[in-house]
Amino acid sequence: MALIVAQLVIRGWLAGTGNFYWDDLILIGRASTQPILSWEFLGHSHDGHFMPAAFLVAGVSTVLAPVTWALPAATLVVLQAIASLAVWRMIRTVVPPAADGTTSRRDLAALGALAFYLFTPMTVAGFVWWAAGLNTLPMQAAMAWIVADAVILVRGDVDPRRARLIVIRSAVVFVVALAFFEKSLFILPVAFAAAVLAARFSDRPPLTVAFVRGRRLWTVLGIVFVAWALAFVSISDATAGEHSISQTAHLVWRSIDNAVVPSLVGGPWDWQRWVPSPPMGFAPVWMIVAGWVLAAALVVVAVRLRTGAIAVLICAALYVVVAQIPVMWNRSSANTALELAQTMRYLPDSALVLTLAAALIIGAPARRDVPAAPRHARVDDTSESPMTALAVPAGLLVGAVLFASSMLSLASYQSSWTDDPTGPYLDNATRALAANRDHRMFDQQLPLEVLLPVAFPENQISHTFGRVSDRPEFGGWTDRLNVLDPAGNLTAGAVTPQRTIVAGRGTCARPELTGPADLRLDGPLLRWRWTLALTYCANRSGEVEFSLDGGSPIRVPVTAGLHAVYVQLDGSGTAVHVRPITAGLALHTGEGRVGEVVDAALLGG
Structure with missing residues (x-):
């Protein structure tokens, strides 16, 4: 709980110093010009996304506090709290505490897995951007919750009444997550894979155990999966535009090599922003090499110390790669900049899957030299050799170094993220419009560094400030020509003499x-x-x-x-x-x- 509170304090500071950005203004613009309960608003395909629940939250926030960052920032922190608690529940389900209540090295390792999820740079970009957070945070919470429920069912000893409750609540959670983000479809295969891996030490084949014990869960979630996938295909325009297989491959590799791998050592430390783009992480070669070395070391340690670690590592690596393909395909074209992959906003769910993989490995039986030891025997964490006696202090030291590295990355990201004209422009424009409330104004575009014309008509001030009550009326005529300058201040306008x-x-x-x-x-x-x-x-x-x-x-x-x-x-x-x-x-x-x-x-x- 202390780790989660620490994360929420840091995330609260990060959200509090941020502001609206790009897609946030598009959501606000639509919520300001359309009824927020209409299907035209909720069912809109936004840049290929089908996300009615995210639209609803954005709409309610816009109605209650238009162009006011405090409420969106609060929603981000609340959603992060729910996700973090769900992740800890998942870890504790996969790595249950000792029956005698003592704290073992396994428990400390479980805390290490939680700390990775809470503080890795992989989840920052998907949190601080409101539109992205409304997508990915519910998905993270739902994935962690449903994985835990699937593991509970697969382990058996669940009475029929509780099993029905698990199936019902998981189905509800799945639907809610899908309503926020169609990528939540990945929850089903992740939960099934986790169930199979959790059952790999049973006397029967793990695939059979996972399917039979969780068959009701898979049936219900499968029906929801198919129905939502059909709805997404019929509504979304995600496949529109030009796409490039070669560029998709380059983007996926850039995402792995320049984003995922450096994040394993708490990087990157250098975040740069070319307004109006979001921050992009630029890890030096030594940090990328260090990330690969640490990844290789963790693989070797896991395989040598834990039974069945190879299957877990393969599944985790496949997810991290495969999960990038659809979004990178959607964003790919011959002219797409590879730096897109270095924004890291597509990686929060991969961070959660890596956390799950760590928990599955931590919860696995230790490899023993004693042939008679059963494969599913519980590890005795009380015995210590001179080498294992150093494991805890060494682990704490490595964890402290990685935490410090992650904080350096976070500080650099925050500095880059707040170097943006959107917040000051919105504050100035709100005051300027209130001062000019008695004189009708022409509509005009937001500055290019705030929102580009490709977002038309949501780049018009009548859309951005449509729900603001203390403002002038926008229309096609006026008796006093005032305009907002690029900083959002009110200034006298003029007409060019074409x-x-x-x-x-x-x-x-x-x-x-x-x-x-x-x-x-x-x-x-x-x-x-x-x-x-x-x-x-x-x-x-x-x-x-x-x-x-x-x-x-x-x-x-x-x-x-x-x-x-x-x-x-x-x-x-x-x-x-x-x-x-x-x-x-x-x-x-x-x-x-x-x-x-x-x-x-x-x-x-």
């Missing part, structure tokens, strides 16, 4: 425009969304309709007297069409511009 309009021939006393008319431009416009800046003098308040050729007209309120109006129009042509709607309304128009909205400082005004 085309100009000359003043009308009338005066305020004798307005010339009393019916439909055309305001001639000094040149043609291509089809686009243009902004009109026009001064006018109205004889009374009312409504006027503006339009371009091929575009929809927009009605704009005007106020009696001398004023300016800014209108966004779709279309093309050589004139702006104007039509007074209010009876008796007449206008005298001054000079005008048609162009793009920019910061007024860029035009020197």
Whole structure:
């Protein structure tokens, strides 16, 4: 419990110093513009993911506290707590405590396996990013829980009532995990493999034992698996786009060699970020070599000291490799940067499987030179040779070094993760919008370093701040042109003079425009969304309709007297069409511009 509390304190600090990033804003944008209980929102295929429960949590959070990081950060810490407790339950199920209550080397090794899961850099990237955490943390918790339930069933001595309870709760947990992340489909094969490996010291074939004792569990989970897989295939667009087998292979190898292996020694220590990309870990050659050496040493020790370790190691290695293939295939193309694999956000479940493998090896019988010793005999951890007497202090020393290394990696990651303009931009923009609440604003894009246009329309401020109550209304016209600068501060806007309009021939006393008319431009416009800046003098308040050729007209309120109006129009042509709607309304128009909205400082005004 002390280890878990320590992890949650560290993760709480990491989440508290973070903020929204990329996909988080896409989730917020959709939750701000759609009913959060609608299938349009919950059933959306987000970048190939089918994740209705994650959408629901994001939607509720956005409704309760729009663009406020505290609630998402709290959800991450709570989900991490659930996952960590489930992992400890899994370890303790696979490596049960001694019947007499004493603490053995096996118990200390079990704590070491837990510490690896709690502090390995492999799980950090999947935690600190809200959208990723909503996917992978429920999957980790569910995988650990269902694996433990499967091991309990396979070991036998479970009465029918309890067995039914185990099957029901595992099925519910499986469905919940799938609703957060379709990759949770991997839970079933992992649980089955764990059950087989847990039964490998039985008198009967382990495959038979695992299948027969857990047949109800496998039947129910199998039905859920098939149903959800069919739903995912019919809804998701994960296979869309270009893919490359060669690039997938390179990405998988880069993920293993530059991410998984260095993490075994607590690396990498160097995290770099090229905004708007997430941090990428760059491990030096010596750290990669040290990781491979440690991995080889652990394999040798496990095989020499524990019966049946080879099967566990093969299964764990297969999962770590195979689990990377679908996601890397989905992300692969001829132009995909290999550094994608070094973000490590696809590795948290692999860290859990490695933890499970460690627990299965720790819980296995020790190899004995005595031929008469049964294969399933319990290890006597009380006897000590001079070599085994050094095992505990040596293990504690190695663990302390790896923990320190992991903390160095975490500190570097946190520094890189917080070097991001999104949080300050959102804070500034929230204050700026509140200060401009009384004046309608045009919609505009978020800065490129916050969210790229490929996320349109979720990269519009009307989507990001749609649920914020203290803000102006967004629309196609305004009487005061204000914009948000790249830092999120409110600043005066201006319209570039792609085309100009000359003043009308009338005066305020004798307005010339009393019916439909055309305001001639000094040149043609291509089809686009243009902004009109026009001064006018109205004889009374009312409504006027503006339009371009091929575009929809927009009605704009005007106020009696001398004023300016800014209108966004779709279309093309050589004139702006104007039509007074209010009876008796007449206008005298001054000079005008048609162009793009920019910061007024860029035009020197």
